[in-house]
Structure formats: structure tokens, C-alpha cells
Amino acid sequence: MLPEHARAHNRSLVLQHLFHEGPTSRADLARATSLTRVTISDLVNVLLSEGLVEELGVQPGRRVGKPAILVGMRTDAYQIVAVDLSDDAVMRGAVMTLTGEAVVRRSLPVAGQVGDALVDLLTRFARTLISAATRPVIGVGVGSPGVVDDSGRIVEAPNRQWSDLPLAAILTDRLALPVHVANDANSAALGEYTYGGAADSMLVLTVGQGVGAGVMVDGSRVRGAADAAGELGHVTVVDDGELCACGRRGCLETVLAAPALRRAVAGLDPAAADEALAGVGRTLGTALAPVVGALNLGEVLLSGPADLLDGALRAAALQALTDRTMPATAAGLRLRMATLDEDVVLAGAAVLVLAAQLGVS
Amino acid sequence: MLPEHARAHNRSLVLQHLFHEGPTSRADLARATSLTRVTISDLVNVLLSEGLVEELGVQPGRRVGKPAILVGMRTDAYQIVAVDLSDDAVMRGAVMTLTGEAVVRRSLPVAGQVGDALVDLLTRFARTLISAATRPVIGVGVGSPGVVDDSGRIVEAPNRQWSDLPLAAILTDRLALPVHVANDANSAALGEYTYGGAADSMLVLTVGQGVGAGVMVDGSRVRGAADAAGELGHVTVVDDGELCACGRRGCLETVLAAPALRRAVAGLDPAAADEALAGVGRTLGTALAPVVGALNLGEVLLSGPADLLDGALRAAALQALTDRTMPATAAGLRLRMATLDEDVVLAGAAVLVLAAQLGVS
């Protein structure tokens, strides 16, 4: 560790504070970071010259002494390009502000492309998005299915016919911008953590064609021994259950994926449908109980079709979690819907860039 | 972050390397830490003057150039006092080297003491250990049951009648030494991680009077939203199971705690006993599968009576884990016995001190 790393760390502290707490005076930044006013002034001057922050006039608070000048982060000064590859059929992308709002949205049918052709298609798609940006782009974030290591290498993504592919490195080279790649469900967790106000210790369950999960523990993303953390979709939850796409039986995905849920409630009257969904909820709660107990999670978030998830299913899952973990663990636990809906993965991809380039998350 | 923090970090890098890799030349330390030889020389000189490292003569390797002088950590130069409070009836303690070997062992019957009286007893016990040390003591580590926050405050330890008790602060004050306190099962995980060579992502299950767990994720200990991570013992694993001490039914503890296991095999012939243990193993595997899947754990360690755990139970649990998680997750998973036996908690308590005082873990 060198002095310049300490400098970068302090710079991130300032940005992190401005990002989450809003405009702040230099003096308050000094108190919050426990650095001196001198150091903060210096850092702020650098950030001002980069256009990352701006002065916003004096603080409205009326106290004795010289009035403080508020410094705020210019969340519209730079933009981030985010791509969501979780859908087999269509690439979704956006140009986003630093606060995770999509300024421009694009999507592109994948048309069955896989392997290197898909990388080329993704490159072109990213270029389109970059040129659609209205401000300088600080980086590109990609949420992809499959196992992705911390260097942005796709270890394995069977449906894309990607294996041991250094996607981040390839795109960084081709786009001449910093590119960061992570698993889509892990991205979702990052998105909910940073933009959705989720707890420090939480799990996001993404329910769509399949079931994925991303876990945050004590404020950082869980990677796992083989970068495969979050593979809850293929944990067995029903003995001798339905055949799963993975070849095994009774995976969580066979009861919780959106198509499975639709099938389960098809043609049923509302009460019976609720009972069916509650059954899935109990199964989910039973599977999650050991995870919640072992990690003492503060929140579990469900991301996916609200009409299926946010009702009897969620209530039954919470009940099962409460019944099956000790009161001290269950008392602090919330089970709620994710707040970012369809943009979760895009938002998370943006957070990848935000965290890596500015140290904000 | 200040420059001196960077210095402390670099110092820890050196110690960490020497601790885990053994004696190393300054030049090799420079390469390993990517600092310059100049900086390393300076750091090593400071460490030499503190007696933490020593020169060990020239490196046996025969290459061109000036032969390198090996520098090694003096793991016997300082000692750590560790206390294990996990047993209701007896306090166990030890004076340990920096490598986690017990030099002196002591134990003290608790004689039903609780609350403040127990704190006083613990203080006296620690003083005894400190005076039994043959080298300067760098700190005291305590592994305690109950919920312990990161400042060493006992949030709740019902059996000790401790609640919201700043144990680490009290002992630091009374003993005039740095004192660090953590949950006993979490300590066990730390001990196995640092001294037992456990994987970066792993879970240690401690089986004794009760069942506890400690989780390491990507090399750091999981604390949880309310500092209660590792409470796996009271996750429901058997529907309508036996009544648990916690008042609920079918907790993992009701089948996996040592007394429960002994009852389950009492009077059975070996084959029947193995079948009973295998049943518990399957239950355990089923409960652990979601945890292993969500975190992509590399290892699960069992700590407790080997005659009960290390046989049919372990085999069945591994089989269940393999059956119930996806192959990619299960392939890299090991389920083995902990290596440190009865000293796990003591070793972990030592690691608390080692990590906090020297930055080594």
C-alpha cells in the first residue's frame, strides 16, 4: 500500500459521503471522515477541477460563525453504460446517471447468437450506447448469466456458449473504457444495495426464467470459493420433485421460476391460486431458513413478477422463515420485494463501475 | 486513512507473509508485497528492533549474486492469553505462542457463577494466565457463547446472565492489555482458518452441548445484521421434532448436539448406530445445502466428538450435500473434521489477538 492509495481511499470517502448523504460542507466532510479541513479542502479542489463535485452556495442552517459552503456531487456530470445479458433473447442496455437513473434505453434481439459472435454483438451494442451518452462515460458495466470471476472473466455460461472467456478484458480493449462484468444476480444484489437502500447483510432472489441469487454480507458481495455464489436456483427443495433443466429433480427453480409459478396457478380460482403460491412460499422459506440463520441476514429481497411473488407467496415464506429460525434472528428480518424492478441488473452493472472507478457503493 | 495506516498495513503484509510462508529474504518480501527493497529493509529493521523478527543466516539456495539473508518471524517472542468460555461448567484458558500452540493450560470450575461475579472470576483467571506467561503478552482473546458485537460487547449471553455487557472494554481496563472478545463458534472458525488451513469460504459447525457455527466468506468472518451470524443450531430441520431448550421444536440442535447423538445411538449395535447417525447426517446435509449453494462454500468443517461425527454421519451429510446442490457447487466442496479439536476456540481467541495486534490472520 502506497501513500497514493491512501489518497485514493480518502477521495472515495469524500465521494461516498456526498453520494449517500447529499451536499455537505468541507468542514462537515472533515468531521465525517476524521480528516482535517486542510486535507478535505485539497481533495475537494481536485474533485472540483474534475467536475465531479460542485459548490452549491451557503448552507441554509443559521448558526454563529462563517456560513459553510455546500459541496455536492455532480451525479449528472458523467454517465455509465450498463448492459443486462440475463435474458436469452434480448440484450438490454442503458446509459445511466451516477444515481442509477436510465437516461437512454436500448435493446437488441440476440437472434440466437452465441460464443464469439455474441461478444461481437455485445461490443457493437455497447458502442451504440456509448455514442448515445450525453456526458463523458466513466465505464461500462455488464451483468451476465453464468459464473464470472473477479477479473470479469466468464468462467462458464453454458447458454451463451461462453467458457473461460475474459470478457471484461476483451471489452476494455475494444471500447477503450473500463469495463466490469459480474454475474447478473450478483449485480442485482449490488443494485439493490446501493440504489435500493437494502441492508448490509441481505440476499436478493431474482425470479424470472430461472432463479438466481446474490448475497451481500456485511456490506460486501459474496463471491464464493469458485466465484459461483448465489446458485440457489439449483438447490434441491422438493424430494422427488419435477425434473429440472439441469437434469436433477426438485430444484428451487422447478417451483419458483416464473413459468413454474404461472403453471401452478393456471386456471385456479384466486383462493386456490393463493394456496398454491403459499405452498411455494413455505418451500422457499424452508430453504432460506438455514441461510438466514447462518448469516443473520437483515433482509431478503424478491425480484420478479410482483403479481406472483408479492402476496401469498411472500407472506408464507416470511412465516416459514419466522417459524424456522430463532426469534433473535427472525426478529430483525425483513422479506420484501426489490425496489428496482426490471432495472435491477442494469443498476447493479452501473454500481460495478461506480465502485471500481469512484470507490462509491 | 493516513500515511501511518498505510505503513501499518505494509508492516502487516510483511508479518503476514513471514507467518504463512516462513522465513523469507528482504528481496523476496519486496517482490511478494510489491514494495521496494528499501521500504522492506526499513520495515524489517523496525520489526527487528521490536524483536518480532530475526535474521536466520543466508538462504541455502545457490544462485548467482549475493546470497540472501533469511528473515523469520519470532513466533515464540511474544505470547497470547486465550480463554474459552463455551463450557458452562469450566473456564478453559491457555498461554499460547503466536502459532497457536498452548504453552500453559489452566482451567477453572465456574461453580455456577454468572453475571458480574463471572466477570470477576474471568478477570482473576486471566490474571493467573498472564502471570503464567513466559514471554511478553501482546493481548488477551476470549471466546464466549452468546451474541458479541465487533467491539467485544456481549449483547446477550443468557446462560451467563450477561446482557449488553462491554466485556472487552472492562477487561482491557482491568488487565491493562488489549482484550478481544468474540462468539465461541465464530472463534472456532477463525482458529480453523488461520491455524487449521481451512478454505477462504467455509463454515465450521461446533457440536458439543449445543450446536454453533462460524462462517468465513472470502476470507473474512461473517458478523451478520445483528452480530448473530452462525446461529444454525436453532434452525428448524425436523418438522414436529423434539422439543428444544429454546422452546421450539425440531431445531438442528435437537438432533445434532452431542447428547442427542449419544441418546440416538445408545444401546444400538454398530450397524444400527451408523444408520441412525447417517439419518442425522442426511438431515444436516439437507439443511446445509442452501447455505453451501448460496455462498459457494469451499469447505464445511465439523468440530466435536469424532466417534459420533466422523463416520456415517459425515459421509451421509456429504452425500446429501452433493445430491442437493448443483454439481459445479458440490464438486469443489469438502466436508471434513476440524483439525484443532478441543483447542479450536482457544486458537480462535488467539487469532483475534493476532489479527488485531499484528494484522496477521
Added chain:
DNA sequence: CGGGGCTAGTTAAGACGCTGTACTAACAAA
């Protein structure tokens, strides 16, 4: 209404930590 008290922010000097460069020390190979 003018000075004392307080807070915000800047300037200047100094301490600390790392680097690059240049040096000496100690060996192997030619």
C-alpha cells in the same frame, strides 16, 4: 455600531512514508 466569539476555509511549514537512483557487498561463471 463596533468589538468579541465562533465557525469555515486557506496558507505555510513540517513530519512521515515511499520511490528512484546510486552505491557497496558478496557470490558464480568465464
Added chain:
DNA sequence: TTTGTTAGTACAGCGTCTTAACTAGCCCCG
């Protein structure tokens, strides 16, 4: 013996933080 290589050290310089001392701007009070 000379040359080349590697280990370790001395010294100047740069970056980064701190403390101390300053200016700026406001409230309060006599």
C-alpha cells in the same frame, strides 16, 4: 582476475497528511 548478477543500504525527492496560524464572514452583546 574480471564480469555479471543479486542483496541490501544511503540519500535526495515527492506526495500526503498534520499542526499552527491566518483570513473571511457571521451572530451576539454591550
